Amino acid sequence: MTSARAVDDIVKSEYEHGFSTEIESDTLPPGLNEDVVRAISLRKGEPEFMTEWRLKAYRHWLTMREPEWAMVNYPKIDFQSISYFSAPKRPEDGPQSLDEVDPLLLETYEKLGIPIEEQKALAGIAVDAVFDSVSIATTFRKTLSEAGVIFCSISEAVHEYPDLVKPYLGSVVPHTDNYYACLNAAVFSDGTFVYIPKGVRCPMELSTYFRINARNTGQFERTLIVAEAGSYVSYLEGCTAPQRDENQLHAAVVELIAMDDAEIKYSTVQNWYPGDAQGKGGIYNFVTKRGDCRGARSKISWTQVETGSAITWKYPSCLLRGDDSVGEFYSVAVTKGRQQADTGTKMIHIGKNTSSTIVSKGISAGEGQQTYRGLVRISQRAENARNHTQCDSLLIGDRCSANTVPYIEVKHPSAKMEHEATTSKISEDQLFYCRSRGLTEEDAVSMIVNGFCKEVFNELPMEFAVEAQKLLSISLEGAVG
Amino acid sequence: MSDEAFTGFAGWLAEPSDPPVEGRPDWLEAQCSLARERLAGLDVPNSKTESWRYTSLKGLMEQDFARAGENMTALQSDDLEEVLIPGLDAYRILLVNGRYLPELSAHEDLPSGVRVAGLRDLIANEPDLLRTHLNAVAPPDSQPLFAALNTAGMDDGLVLFVARGVVLERPIELIHLSVGLDEPRVAQPRHLVVLEDGAQATLVERYVSLGDSIYCTNSVLELALGRDALLKHDRIQMESPNAFHITGLYLTQSANSHYQGVNIGLGASWSRTDLNCRFQGEHAECDLQGLYLAGDRQLMDYHLDVLHSLPNCSSRETFKGILYGRGRAVFDGRVFVAPQAQKTDAAMSNRNLLLSEQSEVDTKPQLEISADDVKCSHGTTVGQIEPEMLFYLRSRGIGASLARRMLCLGFADEVVQRLSSDALRDHVSEQVGQRLESAPMD
Numbered sequence: 018m019t020s021a022r023a024v025d026d027i028v029k030s031e032y033e034h035g036f037s038t039e040i041e042s043d044t045l046p047p048g049l050n051e052d053v054v055r056a057i058s059l060r061k062g063e064p065e066f067m068t069e070w071r072l073k074a075y076r077h078w079l080t081m082r083e084p085e086w087a088m089v090n091y092p093k094i095d096f097q098s099i100s101y102f103s104a105p106k107r108p109e110d111g112p113q114s115l116d117e118v119d120p121l122l123l124e125t126y127e128k129l130g131i132p133i134e135e136q137k138a139l140a141g142i143a144v145d146a147v148f149d150s151v152s153i154a155t156t157f158r159k160t161l162s163e164a165g166v167i168f169c170s171i172s173e174a175v176h177e178y179p180d181l182v183k184p185y186l187g188s189v190v191p192h193t194d195n196y197y198a199c200l201n202a203a204v205f206s207d208g209t210f211v212y213i214p215k216g217v218r219c220p221m222e223l224s225t226y227f228r229i230n231a232r233n234t235g236q237f238e239r240t241l242i243v244a245e246a247g248s249y250v251s252y253l254e255g256c257t258a259p260q261r262d263e264n265q266l267h268a269a270v271v272e273l274i275a276m277d278d279a280e281i282k283y284s285t286v287q288n289w290y291p292g293d294a295q296g297k298g299g300i301y302n303f304v305t306k307r308g309d310c311r312g313a314r315s316k317i318s319w320t321q322v323e324t325g326s327a328i329t330w331k332y333p334s335c336l337l338r339g340d341d342s343v344g345e346f347y348s349v350a351v352t353k354g355r356q357q358a359d360t361g362t363k364m365i366h367i368g369k370n371t372s373s374t375i376v377s378k379g380i381s382a383g384e385g386q387q388t389y390r391g392l393v394r395i396s397q398r399a400e401n402a403r404n405h406t407q408c409d410s411l412l413i414g415d416r417c418s419a420n421t422v423p424y425i426e427v428k429h430p431s432a433k434m435e436h437e438a439t440t441s442k443i444s445e446d447q448l449f450y451c452r453s454r455g456l457t458e459e460d461a462v463s464m465i466v467n468g469f470c471k472e473v474f475n476e477l478p479m480e481f482a483v484e485a486q487k488l489l490s491i492s493l494e495g496a497v498g
Numbered sequence: 499m500s501d502e503a504f505t506g507f508a509g510w511l512a513e514p515s516d517p518p519v520e521g522r523p524d525w526l527e528a529q530c531s532l533a534r535e536r537l538a539g540l541d542v543p544n545s546k547t548e549s550w551r552y553t554s555l556k557g558l559m560e561q562d563f564a565r566a567g568e569n570m571t572a573l574q575s576d577d578l579e580e581v582l583i584p585g586l587d588a589y590r591i592l593l594v595n596g597r598y599l600p601e602l603s604a605h606e607d608l609p610s611g612v613r614v615a616g617l618r619d620l621i622a623n624e625p626d627l628l629r630t631h632l633n634a635v636a637p638p639d640s641q642p643l644f645a646a647l648n649t650a651g652m653d654d655g656l657v658l659f660v661a662r663g664v665v666l667e668r669p670i671e672l673i674h675l676s677v678g679l680d681e682p683r684v685a686q687p688r689h690l691v692v693l694e695d696g697a698q699a700t701l702v703e704r705y706v707s708l709g710d711s712i713y714c715t716n717s718v719l720e721l722a723l724g725r726d727a728l729l730k731h732d733r734i735q736m737e738s739p740n741a742f743h744i745t746g747l748y749l750t751q752s753a754n755s756h757y758q759g760v761n762i763g764l765g766a767s768w769s770r771t772d773l774n775c776r777f778q779g780e781h782a783e784c785d786l787q788g789l790y791l792a793g794d795r796q797l798m799d800y801h802l803d804v805l806h807s808l809p810n811c812s813s814r815e816t817f818k819g820i821l822y823g824r825g826r827a828v829f830d831g832r833v834f835v836a837p838q839a840q841k842t843d844a845a846m847s848n849r850n851l852l853l854s855e856q857s858e859v860d861t862k863p864q865l866e867i868s869a870d871d872v873k874c875s876h877g878t879t880v881g882q883i884e885p886e887m888l889f890y891l892r893s894r895g896i897g898a899s900l901a902r903r904m905l906c907l908g909f910a911d912e913v914v915q916r917l918s919s920d921a922l923r924d925h926v927s928e929q930v931g932q933r934l935e936s937a938p939m940d
Binding site: 086397410413414416417418419421422423424425426427428429430431432433434435437438439440441442 | 548840850852853854855857858862863865866867868869870871872873875877879881882
């Protein structure tokens with residue numbers, strides 16, 4: 018069924034967000050040194066503490082080496098050939114309201130299906146859109162501020178709420194954490210800041226769309242979400258990039274902090290340009306995402322649907338520090354063509370009675386390579402910790418691969434942890450069953466794959482779940498013939 | 499032969515070669531020097547080395563070792579009684595501190611087609627017999643540090659050949675006995691087992707000691723199974739509580755061959771076992787079972803590497819561990835399925851019982867799969883004794899500590915039952931029971 022021809026068909030399915038937008042942009046020349054770091058900071062008019070923070074990170078970065086342990090192969094990145102700042106040129110001081118935003122930009126977002134305009138606000142999602150390196154527009158500021166929620170670009174937050182940003186920025190992912198997180202700390206250009214005050218349930222779902230547009234640029238955004246005691250927020254993130262022949266680097270950092278009884282739900286649909294069938298072009302997606310369950314009974318839940326990027330290197334993690342805190346990770350990752358993904362999670366159990374759930378579904382087609390890499394650590398103090406891990410792989414075609422590399426470290430006898438993994442293909446029996454009921458082969462496969470991923474899709478907010486299903490069927494279009 | 503002590507094990511690594519065995523042929527000399535070259539180019543693993551991330555070599559490296567010499571103990575057959583297993587009827591090969599001791603071995607009346615010999619004797623007298631197989635299963639240019647060290651200093655061990663179609667009913671028992679000496683020493687036994695097409699045999703491999711002295715055993719086994727061959731292989735490691743134990747087992751399996759290995763780890767303060775399996779023909783089956791007990795300050799480290807490079811083979815990896823006191827265990831299993839290895843059936847499981855606050859287990863069951871029509875799974879659990887089970891037994895008048903012991907024995911039994919004879923099963927159960935009895939259970 019999953020013949021070579023079918024596999025070729027998948028490879029041919031096109032990237033629908035591959036358009037680029039002709040916009041005049043203000044871009045720093047390629048290269049990285051202390052002056053570039055200063056220039057970024059200056060251009061953003063940052064306070065002194067930020068400039069110093071960036072420089073400290075940059076100096077540390079110089080002492081680090083690129084990680085090589087992931088099961089991905091790619092030519093060495095020339096960090097001097099990347100431009101570290103690109104912003105759409107704005108007349109005068111930048112837009113005061115949506116009306117002033119460059120219509121071409123808005124058109125881009127419209128193409129992407131983002132509800133950035135008021136008419137689309139009916140969708141009820143507040144959006145912060147990051148185009149190349151800077152935040153373009155944030156909708157629904159008013160409704161949110163009435164609830165006391167701060168939702169703005171991180172550069173704005175640095176100016177307006179330095180006292181809120183300073184203690185948290187880099188407190189979950191310090192600049193010393195890893196090579197790409199360190200680079201991000203030095204050159205990050207924008208991102209999103211969310212602050213949910215005590216006891217507030219965020220009245221709507223918050224969302225950021227990231228788009229890489231300019232050529233030869235890297236995107237280094239940074240997201241910081243702080244949920245005070247008893248608060249709740251659901252945050253969505255989506256990404257696309259134009260089709261280009263060269264590889265582009267995306268090295269983001271996401272930090273989540275949940276205080277007592279707070280809950281953060283973070284959902285991602287990642288659809289960066291994956292490169293063409295020959296593996297030319299595509300985004301290198303090297304992302305550090307970490308949530309800190311600082312308070313008792315706090316909860317952080319990661320849900321990701323990863324269909325894009327040439328190379329993905331991403332491990333959304335939870336530090337379960339508060340007693341009774343909960344960490345969750347739900348993931349669907351699809352690799353096709355020449356895509357490579359090394360992704361998974363880390364659950365670090367530190368507090369008492371902490372529990373974590375990991376559900377990872379990997380689908381590999383064409384010559385896709387996929388690795389689940391996860392760590393579950395039950396530390397010495399973590400009494401009654403509980404973990405359940407399930408990672409399933411689905412292989413479509415005989416040229417792809419699926420690897421599972423779980424690390425399990427248990428230092429407390431009261432821990433209960435289970436790990437299960439299976440690898441399978443779509444069986445002839447399943448297909449026959451569906452086809453004998455009048456479904457086309459393509460529908461049958463789509464149905465089976467959706468069933469395979471259901472556990473994860475159920476965790477997504479509704480609009481995203483629909484989008485994710487659509488994305489999945491587009492990704493696997495023509496998987497069978 | 500000089501008896502001077504080197505500074506730490508590192509001294510050994512710097513100058514590992516024993517004086518060559520007399521009459522060593524050129525081809526073997528070339529292989530040994532290849533291993534020496536490889537050794538010179540390899541770094542001592544540290545915590546950044548992926549396959550050693552949970553196991554520190556510090557204790558071993560800091561331990562002083564003297565060169566192993568000729569057999570220095572006058573061992574009496576009475577001494578041997580202590581280590582024999584009652585009721586085990588087997589041909590016996592005895593190695594003392596790494597050297598084959600024909601006087602105390604007993605393998606007369608072997609059926610025709612079965613050859614048992616000491617490696618050292620064969621190298622001196624009939625080296626051509628070894629040429630095809632020695633270093634063929636584990637080529638010296640790809641051996642990891644400790645295997646290369648063994649090859650460079652290749653000394654003595656068991657050579658077992660079973661000819662085509664010969665079925666050896668009685669097991670071969672290989673006893674590796676370590677006897678305390680004035681100074682700690684390193685023994686490097688090297689074993690070679692070749693089963694030709696259709697041959698069948700049972701090998702019982704045991705590591706035991708008299709007393710609780712400090713020493714290091716660094717053994718390498720090469721096992722080659724021909725078509726339709728069957729090898730049952732029971733390995734029972736009961737080294738002295740102060741010993742260091744290292745095993746590198748290399749197995750190749752031809753079409754339709756079966757390997758059933760049971761690894762019992764009870765002894766040594768620090769032990770590391772690497773099991774490597776390669777399929778060379780289709781429809782072969784490899785079954786690796788393991789049971790390890792790690793008590794106070796004991797470390798048990800198991801690494802499995804099963805390579806499915808051909809279609810239609812199956813492998814089972816089932817390892818269970820009981821940890822108490824400050825016991826630590828590491829399980830790192832890797833099943834690799836190459837793109838052409840369709841219809842592979844592989845299942846790996848690792849289950850652990852943690853009985854104390856200070857015990858620790860680090861487990862890493864990996865699958866690397868590049869073929870789509872395969873059945874591969876792995877499962878891991880870490881937990882403690884279920885209170886319900888304990889309650890059930892206690893409500894029937896069984897004391898808490900006995901109830902715990904019974905449950906642990908029950909947990910271990912799944913693996914113990916896989917041993918090849920009742921005598922071995924009783925022996926291992928008894929040993930496990932004894933260790934649990936003395937273990938602090940809270």
